[in-house]
Amino acid sequence: MKKILNIRYFLIGLGLSYFASSCVDLDEEVYSAVTADNFFNTDEEFISALGQAYTSLGGLGNHSGLWSINEIASDEIVVSHKGGDWFDGGVLLQLHQHEFKSDNPFFQNSWNFLFGGINTCNRLIFSFETLDNPSSEAFIAELRALRALYYYWALDAFGNVPIVTDFSDTEAPDTKSRQEVYDFVLGELNEIIPLLPTAKDGTTYGRMTKWSALMIRMKLYLNAEVYTGSPQWALAAADASEIIDSGIYSLMPSYQSNFLINNSQSTENIFVYPYDKVFAGGFNWVMMTLHIVSQSTFNLTQQPWNGYQTVEEFYNSYVDPAKNPGTQGPVWKGLALEQSTGTIDGRLSNFLVGPQFRSDGTTLVDPGVEPTDPTGRNGDPNGPPLTFMPYLNEISPGGLRQAGARIAKYEFEVGGTDNMSNDFVIFRLSDAILSLAEAKFRMGETTEALALVNQIRARAGNLEPFTSITEENLFAERGREMFVEMTRRQDLIRFKKYGEAWWPFEGMNRPKLVHSPGSYLELFPIPQPQLLANPKLQQNPGYN
Known part of the structure; x- marks a missing residue:
């Protein structure tokens, strides 16, 4: 019932979005109208509008978008060219071989996914800010948290992107540096985390809470050295500890239970997108x-x-x-x-x-x-x-x-x-545990780091515990636990392994892929269609 309740509200939001954008006969007599004055009166009406922002996340589980560029560019996933199938103009091979080109449509799809979600959040924030309703503040905070998630993904993938927060601004935006985007996302999270709900129940399932926002901030701090040049291990550890010590989430006895068709009862999943094969399609991994x-x-x-x-x-x-x-x-x-x-x-x-x-x-x-x-x-x-x-x-x-x-x-x-009906896991507790382990390891607290990693290994079943913690076995354990959860490319970069010769294929007739840590290839190129549409944007260094 929890999942059905939230999907219903999401669909109401979609319906409002549809009717707002449909063509109408201007001479037709209007018997009723949805306006800010007569609609945003109850929490349910706010939530139905919020659904428009959340449904943008539905692009995560399908082919050729943000998930695809992260996974195919890592050492986890490949889509091989099988005779007459899956060449697709070479765009998939380019991703896996780190021959990134700005005209690759996967980058354009990813950019549209991110900034489409940002734009929807901005539009709803603009609408809610015009209301004289005390409930609007909490929902604006929720939208800012969701917008921060989209921007966190954008700074991780593309680095130097525009910052747009004013829906009424019609000026083309400038490119901002990765440091500026990092500072913006961090500032947003610091402001809204105290305003977000803390409950884990049917009213918050699939929605931004304090805990999902803390996961975003933890990720920012965990990767701060990559994003800004200054490590923030202690701050990453503090956020991870707050999530873990809350006691609200616990590891499921079975790893597989987090990914079942009906996985809404997971005690481990912190933030998900609730797919449904009938009402909220787009999860196409099958x-x-x-x-x-x-x-x-x-x-x-x-x-x-x-x-x-x-x-x-x-x-x-x-x-x-x-x-x-x-x-x-x-x-x-x-x-x-x-x-x-x-x-x-x-x-x-x-x-x-x-x-x-x-x-x-x-x-x-x-x-x-x-x-x-x-x-x-x-x-x-x-x-x-x-x-x-x-x-x-x-x-x-x-x-x-x-x-x-x-x-x-x-x-x-x-x-x-x-279309699959499993809820797509965006954040879960095991990532917080392994992130805390890494932060403590980086700070020299190896005994605590070892215990945390062995907690994850114990749940995996019949595995011998590590007797010591090293950068190599910490990295490997993150890989095994977080497979295809859109963390591997980020982990490879942070552990300075991105670009190592992981291509084992015979018959490629080309050198092994090797590029050094800090390569410009650690950022994807700004998509060519965006550069053509907005001359104020600047291409990331290293790309034509």
């Missing part, structure tokens, strides 16, 4: 990652696209190769869990690997599998079985159809559509 014939595994109403895959080395970071040699290279036969004689990381549920079957348990055949596929296609008289293997042969042009562990972090619904 289409983006599964093989075409996986439709028969889950009885899906639509055929998946066979696109997004996990980088092999990243998958193998969950499995000790000394205890499980079958996971390495082209000899892998999809038996990782069965072959392992050591400990099992329960977070392997993040991936779909091994032989795939129809929903009735019969073998699922991939009629288009390549003759060079190493999964034993010639051994089955009934045809080649679909087998997802972590092995990736190359990125282009001959990526194998069955190569790459598939993203299975969120539960797939049997009988599901191309």
Whole structure:
């Protein structure tokens, strides 16, 4: 009921937005009208309008936007060019190979997502500020918190962006430095955090609270050295501690429970976007990652696209190769869990690997599998079985159809559509715990850092605790826990690993990707269409 209640209010907001922008017959007699005077009288009416700002977040879970540029540019995700599929003008290869170009449409989509959300927040703030209603102050604070989230993502991805807060200002905005954007977001959060609600219940689910705003500020401080040149580990630790010590959130006994179809009961998720396959669509990972014939595994109403895959080395970071040699290279036969004689990381549920079957348990055949596929296609008289293997042969042009562990972090619904109903997790407690561990480690408080990291490992299941904490195992643990939660690119940059040679693909006929920490490639280029539309914008250094 909590999820349904909030989605209903979001949809009311969408409906108002629709009617406000629709064409009308000016000669038609108007019997009623929604105005500031006769509408914003109750909290429910404010919340329905707020829905317009929150629904902008619906772009997170689909292809070619902010999530995609962060993940494909990291060492987690690749979308290989599979024969005639997924070349798409080379834009996906450019992202993974760090050949960023300002005309890549993924950057334009991401910019539109961010500034579309900012613009909606500004419009609603402008409307609420005209009201003589004591309730408006709290809702304006909530909108400023949401706007701060969009700006935090913008400064992380693009760095030097315009700061726009006045909806009535028609002047084209100037580019502001990353330091200025950082200072703006921090100033906004410092002002509104005391005004935000602290409750965790049906009235605040999927909405900005003190705790989600503290997560944004914690992230700012955690990455402050990257953003401004001045580390802020103690301040990051203070915000993380406040969230943890509140006692409002607790780790779920099962990691997987945070990502179920019905994950609104998670005690760990701090801020989510409540997708719904009927009322709030756009969460398309089931289409983006599964093989075409996986439709028969889950009885899906639509055929998946066979696109997004996990980088092999990243998958193998969950499995000790000394205890499980079958996971390495082209000899892998999809038996990782069965072959392992050591400990099992329960977070392997993040991936779909091994032989795939129809929903009735019969073998699922991939009629288009390549003759060079190493999964034993010639051994089955009934045809080649679909087998997802972590092995990736190359990125282009001959990526194998069955190569790459598939993203299975969120539960797939049997009988599901191309839209998933799982709530998309933006912030959760485990990130705060690992962030506190990192901040303490950076400050030399290694005993406390070790205990925090081992708390996360203990929940993962059957894992031996670390006996010491190092930068390497802290970084690796963040990767395993936070897979595809849009943190990895940021972590790579902060740990000075962004640009290391993580490309294992054979047949690429090009040098390994290597660029030094601090490279201009740590920022994405300002999209070319934005530069053409607004001559006051300045391209990030290093890009033409």
